[in-house]
Amino acid sequence: MNDLLKKGFLLGLGAAVTSKEKFESKMKQLVEKNELTQEQAKTLLQQFVDKGEAKKGEWQARQNEQTQKLANDIGIATKEEVEELRNRVAELENKIENQ
Numbered sequence: 001m002n003d004l005l006k007k008g009f010l011l012g013l014g015a016a017v018t019s020k021e022k023f024e025s026k027m028k029q030l031v032e033k034n035e036l037t038q039e040q041a042k043t044l045l046q047q048f049v050d051k052g053e054a055k056k057g058e059w060q061a062r063q064n065e066q067t068q069k070l071a072n073d074i075g076i077a078t079k080e081e082v083e084e085l086r087n088r089v090a091e092l093e094n095k096i097e098n099q
Contacts, residue, residue: 023048 027041036044071078077085 020048020052 024045027036027045030036031038031041
C-alpha cells in the first residue's frame with residue numbers, strides 16, 4: 001500500500017515538474033518572438049506556480065481522505081483508537097492489581 005502511494009506521489013510530482021519546464025520553455029519562446037514581454041512571462045509563470053501550489057493542497061487533502069478511507073476499508077486502527085485501547089488496558093491492569 002505504501003509503495004503504491006509513493007509511486008502515485010512521484011508520478012504527480014514528475015508531471016508537475018515536466019509541465020512547469022514545458023511552460024517555462026513556451027514562455028521563453030513567446031518572449032523571443034516578441035509576443036510577450038519578459039515581465040508578462042514572469043507574471044504568467046508566477047500565476048502557473050501559484051495555481052500549482054493551490055492544486056497541491058487540494059491533492060494532499062484528497063490523498064489524505066483516500067488513505068483514511070482505505071485504512072477504514074481494510075480495518076486499520078487509528079491512533080486515537082489505539083490510544084483508547086491502551087488506556088482501557090491500563091485501567092483493567094490497575095483493577096486487577098488492586099484486587
